[in-house]
Amino acid sequence: MIKIPKFFHEILGEFQTKSTLVVIALFVLISGFAIGILSYDEWKGLPLVKQIITWILFLDISGGIVANLTKGTDIFYDRYPRKRWIFIAIHVQPVILSWSMEISIHYGVMICAYTLISAALLNLIRDYSIHNLLAGSLTGLGLLIAAYLGQEAPFFASTLFIFYIFKVLYSFSVFHHKGGQNEH
Template sequence: MNYFKIPEFLFDVLGEKQSIFEVSCTILFALIGSGIVYYVADFHLDNWKSLIAFILITDVLAGCIANFSLGTNDFYAHRPKNRLIFIAIHVHILAIAWLLSEPMSNAFIIWGYTIVSASVVNSLKGRPIQMFVAANLMCYGIFLLLSLSLQVWFLMVSMFFMIKVLFSFAVDHFTHLNRASLKNKI
């Protein structure tokens, strides 16, 4: 795959280098996924709250895919402090719930579980068990989401939020590869 240099202001989103394929897949998923959520939710983009919520939903969906990319993963693998900050600032699900008048109690449960689980997974960086623990916590998280009384659209967004932060981002998916050989690829 051919990689190209990402503009510096997008490093935190896409890393330093990215492939056209990965960027295209990220954008496509964000657009199609947002369209599906918009259709299922049947809300209208007729006020500032719903517009901001829709942008945040699109960001959650885009990040869910982008964080699996080699470029984004590699960028944060070399910046552990940035990874912790990224996990800590993910209040998207709280903001979406508030903006679209969803029960905040459910949003806090989802957010708390996701952030604590992502922190545990992140603390296991470099250990072979990291991905297994992440998958385990993700599966328990899905049970948690299904046990809450959530509207279908909020369940969808919550699931992708959890995948984005807990599994897609907190795991170093390429730790088993030789970092020197990765540098040659990107």
């Protein structure tokens, strides 16, 4: 087990294995390389500041997809319910992405509102047996919304909207390691 420095607890939890860190890094690198090539024409003409912000959002969202599924991050947020609420509240990336990719702000607001309201609901019912089933359903509906809105948005943006919904509603909102809190 690798002890994670306190500064990175909100991203990676208090501990991780070497293999989970490798998987997170590989996912970010491979998906970043793929989206960078596939959507080059969409982001190459953006002002440099907006390109940098767009790629920082990509790193945050894509890394979070995998990191939030890890035991270390999952258990960290289970131990600190207040930090779960803060995590939900600060995740307004679709609005920022709409600005940085120069697309209609309405797309980002709709994706963000749907996801944050759903995440809040899931956080409220975290201890109920229907939680995982509802999380899957809300994630699926969110992906449907993102796919529909994605018809009008650039590939890069629609991909990040999909990644964001999956990250917040499924990777983060579902407690994947119940019963494993004391096992490191």
